[in-house]
Amino acid sequence: MARPHTIYRTLLALLLLGIVAGVCISLGNWQLDRAAQRIAIKQEIDTGRNSPPLHVTPETPAQELTAWRPASAQGVWQHDLTVLIENRNHQGRPGYWVATPLILTGTPDTAVLVLRGWLQRPASMEQPLPPVPAPQGELIITGELLARVPRLYELDSATRLPAHLPDPEQPLPRVQNLALSDYAAATGLKFIPIVLAQTADAVMAHNGHVSGASLLREWPEPSLDADKNKGYALQWFGFATIAIVACLVIIWRALRRRGKSKTF
Known part of the structure; x- marks a missing residue:
């Protein structure tokens, strides 16, 4: 029979890994949303300028x-x-x-x-x-x-x-x-x-001449690098996958220990 403290540690590890996986998946989805927003902005800019x-x-x-x-x-x-x-x-x-x-x-x-x-x-x-x-x-x-x-x-x-x-x-x-x-x-x-x-x-307006002194005009462009957000999303999903695999390993080991305890 598995010891109570071992069961508690297993459950705690599973809980923490589940939270990590959930947070990483949420951050990955957020990065995908940011990428979609940047793609939409680029399309809006292209449409306007054309x-x-x-x-x-x-x-x-x-x-x-x-x-x-x-x-x-x-x-x-x-x-x-x-x-x-x-x-x-x-x-x-x-x-x-x-x-x-x-x-x-x-x-x-x-x-x-x-x-x-x-x-x-x-x-x-x-x-x-x-x-x-x-x-x-x-x-x-x-x-x-x-x-x-x-x-x-x-x-x-x-x-x-x-x-x-x-x-x-x-x-x-x-x-x-x-x-x-x-x-x-x-x-x-x-x-x-x-x-x-x-x-x-x-x-x-009436003679077509340039009005004279002018200011510097180099307006900043919005950040449109959606590939960077997609790369970050891939990293977060990778961390989530590692956490999920770790959960499965812990569950498999717990089941093995339980199976061994029943044979004695």
Whole structure:
């Protein structure tokens, strides 16, 4: 007859190995889900970028405003409502994304939010911020549509958008993230429900000349390496298999011991 403490140890080992196998299978499935998400994002990007260019106007149907689609818009900058989006590094250098509303031609208060480019952060707080280009006149902006301003993880202490813009105390407000709904509430503007990431220099609408000084525009791409997630999933499923095999070995040995005890 098997000793009680041996039975308890066997059951405990089986329980622990079962938990390990379950956790590993869950992590493997999670990695497969991440891979499927990245594949879906890649398909969405390919579909958007292969779509014909869109000229955004206040009358543009919402179903035409698909992410990653090449697009253009015509209007004037509302420079006093420019916002700097913090912690947007470029090649290891800290900086900001410059976001400015473009008031669309023919409307007094309908705008599209444009991510204009990257601005390097000064080395110290005592140094002045590099000047933000402020071209005047009616411009044509070309770029790529985004569903929203890409977000970063935000702490409770992160900088927030002022309640009203423009803010005399903060000529260039700095925020961690920028939501269109918050920006519309602060500015009183009606925003097209899309963001335009500028990819080329602005062009003067009436003479075709480039507007002048520009910002650096190299927008980060989403991580699309689904094969890495599949590799991680294979590793987790391998660990689960080892745990399951160990369970079977323990059960087999326990049955052998029980069979031997009955022969005596």
